[in-house]
Amino acid sequence: MAQTQRKTKAEKPITAAQVKRIHTILHALGISDENYRAALDSRFSVTSCKDLTLAQAISFIDELEKLAQKTDRERYQAKMQKAAEEFAGKQPKRFDNLDNRPGMASAAQLRKIEATWQDISIIPEAAPRARALRKFIQRITGVADIRFLDAEMAGKVINAMNAMLKRAAEPETPQTPHKAA
Numbered sequence: 659m660a661q662t663q664r665k666t667k668a669e670k671p672i673t674a675a676q677v678k679r680i681h682t683i684l685h686a687l688g689i690s691d692e693n694y695r696a697a698l699d700s701r702f703s704v705t706s707c708k709d710l711t712l713a714q715a716i717s718f719i720d721e722l723e724k725l726a727q728k729t730d731r732e733r734y735q736a737k738m739q740k741a742a743e744e745f746a747g748k749q750p751k752r753f754d755n756l757d758n759r760p761g762m763a764s765a766a767q768l769r770k771i772e773a774t775w776q777d778i779s780i781i782p783e784a785a786p787r788a789r790a791l792r793k794f795i796q797r798i799t800g801v802a803d804i805r806f807l808d809a810e811m812a813g814k815v816i817n818a819m820n821a822m823l824k825r826a827a828e829p830e831t832p833q834t835p836h837k838a839a
Contacts, residue, residue, distance in 0.1 A: 669712075670712040672714075761809060767813075774816065
């Protein structure tokens with residue numbers, strides 16, 4: 659008689675809370691009904707969680723929770739990776755804050771001016787090179803700083819720099835003195 663009581667105690671049926679927990683986890687994981695029933699059949703030889711014993715339900719819930727934690731961790735890592743990639747791709751470029759000003763130079767033009775000046779300038783230090791660029795811009799356009807260039811002035815500066823690059827690329831030819839007539 660003692661064995662009969664132990665057997666029925668060990669094979670208590672699943673509780674309603676356990677059934678609810680199983681279905682909640684399945685829904686959160688997005689596991690299809692077909693896959694859920696196949697897992698029950700292969701693991702416990704039942705087709706419904708209501709046929710599980712209390713111990714089997716505890717075991718099944720533990721497995722599902724471990725799967726959910728693993729899935730959550732993978733989703734979190736994927737989300738963080740995607741965010742990092744997006745952040746890296748969206749780093750603001752220099753002068754982006756000056757873009758989209760009506761009539762003014764675009765951020766791309768301003769970056770081109772700076773990059774071209776970097777190639778032209780023979781000044782190695784950044785601060786003196788920036789001062790020289792401001793003086794060059796003032797001489798060409800009458801504007802004190804690169805930020806104040808309008809689109810037309812930026813074009814003039816870029817053209818002047820391109821002419822300087824072209825002259826620097828040409829081979830030097832010896833100058834012949836002019837004969838007086």
